[in-house]
Amino acid sequence: MTERGLLIVLSGPSGVGKGTVRKAIFETEGNDFEYSISMTTRQMREGEVEGEDYFFRTREEFEELIAAGQMLEYAEYAGNYYGTPLEYVNQTLDQGKDVFLEIEVQGAMKVKEKAPDGVYIFLTPPDLSELKSRIVGRGTDEMSVIEQRMEIAVSEIEMMSHYDYAVVNDEVPLAVKRIKDIIHSEHLRVDRVIHRYIKMIKEL
Numbered sequence: 001m002t003e004r005g006l007l008i009v010l011s012g013p014s015g016v017g018k019g020t021v022r023k024a025i026f027e028t029e030g031n032d033f034e035y036s037i038s039m040t041t042r043q044m045r046e047g048e049v050e051g052e053d054y055f056f057r058t059r060e061e062f063e064e065l066i067a068a069g070q071m072l073e074y075a076e077y078a079g080n081y082y083g084t085p086l087e088y089v090n091q092t093l094d095q096g097k098d099v100f101l102e103i104e105v106q107g108a109m110k111v112k113e114k115a116p117d118g119v120y121i122f123l124t125p126p127d128l129s130e131l132k133s134r135i136v137g138r139g140t141d142e143m144s145v146i147e148q149r150m151e152i153a154v155s156e157i158e159m160m161s162h163y164d165y166a167v168v169n170d171e172v173p174l175a176v177k178r179i180k181d182i183i184h185s186e187h188l189r190v191d192r193v194i195h196r197y198i199k200m201i202k203e204l
């Protein structure tokens with residue numbers, strides 16, 4: 001039987017740079033994990049592409065998928081649903097490939113309940129004023145939404161202790177390296193490696 005892949009969960013407050021760092025990770029060489037594209041009911045931003053950035057759905061469609069048990073997790077964030085389709089994650093892990101989720105904190109905690117053996121990484125800003133500058137600088141949200149996201153950010157940062165690792169996103173290439181190093185180390189954990197040896201011993 002193929003060894004199940006590792007579930008990698010990256011969270012952190014809105015605007016910290018999760019998307020930027022995740023894209024940079026996937027652009028670097030030597031990755032062996034797949035990105036799970038999320039579903040959302042929020043409006044598509046300029047430049048976003050259906051099926052690449054998100055699967056954009058109506059609230060009705062999203063609620064049907066929840067009712068059908070087709071979401072690994074979902075959360076309501078700043079007035080919209082966001083969630084992880086279950087089938088892709090399960091199929092990919094079953095094929096022995098690692099899966100990378102980039103999701104907010106409520107959803108990450110739901111995933112952690114279901115998959116405590118995943119690796120949970122919290123991306124932090126150097127400080128809160130830099131966080132606000134990044135959200136403002138991105139130019140995608142109105143001031144009322146920015147204030148809402150900053151309030152949520154404070155409560156999200158309070159949840160950091162539930163994660164396995166905290167990575168500061170001061171500079172993107174440094175954050176990328178820190179995250180790749182964590183994933184590499186997770187693969188060397190004895191509780192993951194030992195299964196291979198138990199299997200070999202059984203086959204002797």
Ligand SMILES: Nc1ncnc2c1ncn2[C@@H]1O[C@H](COP(=O)(O)OP(=O)(O)OP(=O)(O)O)[C@@H](O)[C@H]1O
Pocket residue numbers: 012013014015016017018019020021134135137138169170171172
């Ligand atoms: N290390 C960094 N230094 C300076 N600016 C950064 C850094 N990382 C990301 N940014 C910028 O911060 C802004 C927010 O980044 P990004 O959209 O990736 O955040 P996010 O955490 O994915 O946000 P959300 O959760 O709202 O989707 C972008 O304009 C991005 O270019």
Ligand SMILES: Nc1nc2c(ncn2[C@@H]2O[C@H](COP(=O)(O)O)[C@@H](O)[C@H]2O)c(=O)[nH]1
Pocket residue numbers: 012013014018038039042073074075077082083084102103104105106107108
């Ligand atoms: N619980 C989940 N949160 C998700 C998912 N996909 C993205 N997100 C997070 O939502 C906020 C807002 O995103 P934005 O694109 O509107 O800026 C951010 O923290 C994302 O990481 C998901 O599948 N589940």
